[in-house]
Amino acid sequence: MRIRTKDIVAKLPVYQPGLSAEDVKREYGIDNVVKLASNENPYGCSVQVKQALEEEISKLSLYPDGASLKLKQAVAEQLQVSSNQLIFGAGSDDVILMICRAFLTANDESIAADQTFPQYKHNAEIEGARTIEVPLKEGKHDLEGMLAAITERTKVVWICSPNNPTGTIVTKDQLIAFMDRVPSHVLVALDEAYCEYVTDASYPNSIELITNYPNLVALRTFSKIHGLASLRLGYGIGHPEVIRSINQVREPFNTSRFAQAAGIAAIQDQEYVTHCKQRNAEGLGYLQEQCERLELRTMPAHGNFIMIEVPMLGKVMFEQLVSKGIIVRAGFRHYPNAIRVTVGSREQNNAFIQAIEQILLECKVDL
Ligand SMILES: Cc1ncc(COP(=O)(O)O)c(C=O)c1O
CATH class of the missing domain: 3.40.640.10 (Type I PLP-dependent aspartate aminotransferase-like (Major domain))
Structure with a gap:
């Protein structure tokens, strides 16, 4: 092709978003996919927003x-x-x-x-x-x-x-x-x-x-x-x-x-904001407690996500979690052994903890 982009642009990577729930449903044949990869709000938006949109x-x-x-x-x-x-x-x-x-x-x-x-x-x-x-x-x-x-x-x-x-x-x-x-x-x-x-x-x-x-x-x-x-x-x-x-x-x-x-x-x-903040703090507390129980080190988390160190490459843990229908984020340049997990709803957080516990157990059995 004759058309040339600017040199700077030619070197740029295209942004790679995480896997979507639809991708995982299709590729793994799993119906109940839990996406904790993009730090989205698991409770959606305020009902007031929905009314404003209708107008x-x-x-x-x-x-x-x-x-x-x-x-x-x-x-x-x-x-x-x-x-x-x-x-x-x-x-x-x-x-x-x-x-x-x-x-x-x-x-x-x-x-x-x-x-x-x-x-x-x-x-x-x-x-x-x-x-x-x-x-x-x-x-x-x-x-x-x-x-x-x-x-x-x-x-x-x-x-x-x-x-x-x-x-x-x-x-x-x-x-x-x-x-x-x-x-x-x-x-x-x-x-x-x-x-x-x-x-x-x-x-x-x-x-x-x-x-x-x-x-x-x-x-x-x-x-x-x-x-x-x-x-x-x-x-x-x-x-x-x-x-x-x-x-x-x-x-x-x-x-x-x-x-x-x-x-x-x-x-x-703002009532809805406060509600989400409280639910997030509860969910974050739960994930921190569970990581401690599973002897997984975590970074001091302050947002709606937590970085967890895992006893394998983060990308390997990512693959194993995906095969169980849980999507997280991994592949951080300076933290290759970490995954980033969004704080989800109570059910989503439970599903993540159950899945990672099972993976960690399987990994011990393999040793
Ligand atoms: C730290 C930070 N800044 C900015 C953004 C961009 O958010 P948005 O463009 O959706 O407002 C994100 C999205 O994940 C983020 O994590």
Whole structure:
């Protein structure tokens, strides 16, 4: 073929999503598949969202409001920020992409942990920028190491808290000490996709910090605790000037009518958010207890997923679990012996524990 892509694009991998429940049903002939691979909300979304969506059906032929004004107002009210501090995207993936578009060029660098959400590096590379990967320390962000990696070329530092896939957090004290030393020309993108699940008192309130640090932008999503992954809606909260720059590269209609209507209903139903947070804490506690009983080491988990060390390659454990109808995530570059498991419903968590216990027993018998 004569058509050539840009050199940068030619080298990029295509994002590999985990197996879907349908894939496993088809390939393994299993009816009852439990998917704990994508950190989705096992309870779905608020009923209020469903009502809001019904009202939108009659407006399918109309473009959405590109500026998401009503959604902006609803989120601003809930978070107690100004509307001009918010930017919405088709998932926080889109906000990450827009940050890279707005702030990174071919001579720039961004800094991220070496085992974290891959889209930071991926989108930075598309802009031609280099991403310096700083090794995690015991699964946690090494903020000293990240500070040391900052150069004149650094434009963005990515911090993921809770970190996907390790589940660890950066505490308020650590974040403040870090922000105090980050040069003001560097934007710190704090990805808080799982913040609503965190129960640890040392976790920062990033919105308070944004007032003091105009170079801090927090990223959030409706895909996790709000249970709206399919609608693609995420947002950034930051200083109005940072938000304006991101807005300049936004596609005209990057969030749909459905997503906007759902987002308003979801953010206003805080009772449902609290309910999901509580159920998640119970499920996480159960998984932690069971892992201890099975003598499996775990990372300190703070979101709706847990990283578990297994006595074999994570990919091997993944295959064995899939053959029992349980889908998890494995194949982490720096954690080859680990799996990442989403906290599911009580029944899903039970099914996972039963399956892994059986695999571990079979493995002992084989020895
Ligand atoms: C840390 C983190 N950030 C961002 C995202 C992207 O979420 P979405 O684009 O669905 O908002 C995910 C999805 O799993 C994630 O784990």
